[in-house]
Amino acid sequence: MDTKFKSGFLAIIGRPNVGKSTFMNNVIGQKIAIMSDKAQTTRNKIQGVLTEEDAQIVFIDTPGIHKPKHRLGDFMVKIAEDTLNEVDAILFMINADEGYGKGDQYIIDRLQQVKRPVFLIINKVDLIHPDDLFPLIERYKNKYNFEEIIPISALHGNNVTHLLDILKAHLPEGPQYYPEDQITDHPERFIIGELIREKALQLTREEVPHSIAVVIENIETRDSNAVFIQAAIVVERKTQKGIIIGKQGSMLKDIGKKARKDIEALLGSKVYLELWVKVQKDWRNKQSQLREFGFRSDEY
Numbered sequence: 001m002d003t004k005f006k007s008g009f010l011a012i013i014g015r016p017n018v019g020k021s022t023f024m025n026n027v028i029g030q031k032i033a034i035m036s037d038k039a040q041t042t043r044n045k046i047q048g049v050l051t052e053e054d055a056q057i058v059f060i061d062t063p064g065i066h067k068p069k070h071r072l073g074d075f076m077v078k079i080a081e082d083t084l085n086e087v088d089a090i091l092f093m094i095n096a097d098e099g100y101g102k103g104d105q106y107i108i109d110r111l112q113q114v115k116r117p118v119f120l121i122i123n124k125v126d127l128i129h130p131d132d133l134f135p136l137i138e139r140y141k142n143k144y145n146f147e148e149i150i151p152i153s154a155l156h157g158n159n160v161t162h163l164l165d166i167l168k169a170h171l172p173e174g175p176q177y178y179p180e181d182q183i184t185d186h187p188e189r190f191i192i193g194e195l196i197r198e199k200a201l202q203l204t205r206e207e208v209p210h211s212i213a214v215v216i217e218n219i220e221t222r223d224s225n226a227v228f229i230q231a232a233i234v235v236e237r238k239t240q241k242g243i244i245i246g247k248q249g250s251m252l253k254d255i256g257k258k259a260r261k262d263i264e265a266l267l268g269s270k271v272y273l274e275l276w277v278k279v280q281k282d283w284r285n286k287q288s289q290l291r292e293f294g295f296r297s298d299e300y
């Protein structure tokens with residue numbers, strides 16, 4: 001292998017809903033992290049692997065750092081903060097059209113304890129006037145000594161190639177950690193559950209999303225090479241169950257239809273998806289439930 005091959009692990013952090021998952025999905029070229037207009041969509045570290053001829057970058061999309069309101073929130077923030085000390089560099093992403101806020105200061109305070117280079121990524125620059133960009137950059141420069149500040153639009157791809165060139169230049173020489181055709185270290189079962197949860201987030205009302213978990217009960221491939229998947233959508237209250245099911249099952253059917261399309265694209269196979277809904281009261285505050293649903297940490 002060429003000794004000049006570079007590789008490294010980069011954490012993507014930021015307030016909820018600044019476009020971290022959109023950025024990583026677009027860079028990797030396939031959906032591996034769910035996207036929603038609801039805050040705090042990402043709950044686990046999602047590793048996305050970008051392999052090029054001269055480098056391999058492993059992106060870790062962390063849950064948005066925020067002040068937690070329940071044990072699940074504690075778990076999400078701990079995952080994000082622990083990641084900062086495990087990587088080669090940090091991408092701190094902000095939303096250009098929201099500007100500086102208390103949530104950013106909350107994150108910057110935590111970055112003061114981290115001995116890693118931090119790049120400020122100003123996302124969604126397509127939503128602001130170019131004249132507003134320089135004052136925004138100056139404000140953040142006065143808050144933290146960033147390695148570099150790069151404005152981008154993850155959705156439209158503006159300046160993303162330039163950002164990747166900068167990141168590769170800062171990577172250390174290292175091995176290729178993953179095969180070149182591997183884009184994530186998460187098993188298909190995990191991604192399938194996330195795709196189902198994404199559709200539920202997109203289609204349901206505001207009071208439901210943070211109470212949703214998806215448990216894949218069974219996956220099997222039959223003689224026809226079709227994949228049969230059975231999954232449970234877990235909510236905290238009976239009223240939420242009714243919302244997810246919808247009138248005469250219409251909402252659940254819609255969630256399944258949209259999720260099945262993405263799962264078929266992921267697996268490259270015909271998919272039969274069976275969904276049902278069950279209530280597990282206050283699961284976000286119960287240690288045993290968090291572990292059962294895949295939220296694992298030494299402290300929870």
